[in-house]
Amino acid sequence: MPAHAAGQAAAHAVDVPSLGAAGFMQAAFGLVLVLALVFGCAWLAKRFGLQRPLAGGPVKVIGGASVGQRERVVVVSVAGDWLVLGVAPGQVRTLHTIAADQVPPDLPAPAPGAAAASAMQFAQRLQQKLRKDR
Structure with a gap:
């Protein structure tokens, strides 16, 4: 009986191909293709405007201040x-609302690129400081 069982096991055994150069190249080609x-797809989405606009939406941040650690x-x-909003971890609450006709005209609205300009100034100052430290 054991010889018969060994013969059946050999008949059901499946040859497992070794991972040689051809298998590696096939996997690498598949990865490059994906x-x-x-x-x-990302280029097509950008080309045809399928991504979400980053700025210019109906909500604009006028200003903010930290009142605690978080x-x-x-x-x-x-x-x-x-809208004056209180922002804490996990929650946002409306503290006060100022109607459009009550908004003081002497307070300037932020420029569209104010945050980007501030970031550029910071980057320039940081580069200058790093150059001085060398």
Whole structure:
């Protein structure tokens, strides 16, 4: 009986191909193909405007201040109305609302690229400081 069982086991055994150069090249080609497909889809989405716009939406941040280690008060403009929001981890609450006709005209609205300009100034100052330290 054991010889018969060994014969059946040998008949059911499946040859497992070794992972040689051909298998490695096939896997690498598949990986490159998938990455090219992902980048191609991202390029198409950017080309045809399928991504979400980053700025210029109906909500604009007017200003903000930290009032604690993880709490902030933020003023945002929504359709001309100003909302004073309390922002804490896990929650946002409306503290006050200022109607569009009550918004003081002497307070300038932020420039569209104010945050980007501030970041550029910081980057330039940091580079200058790093050059001086060398």
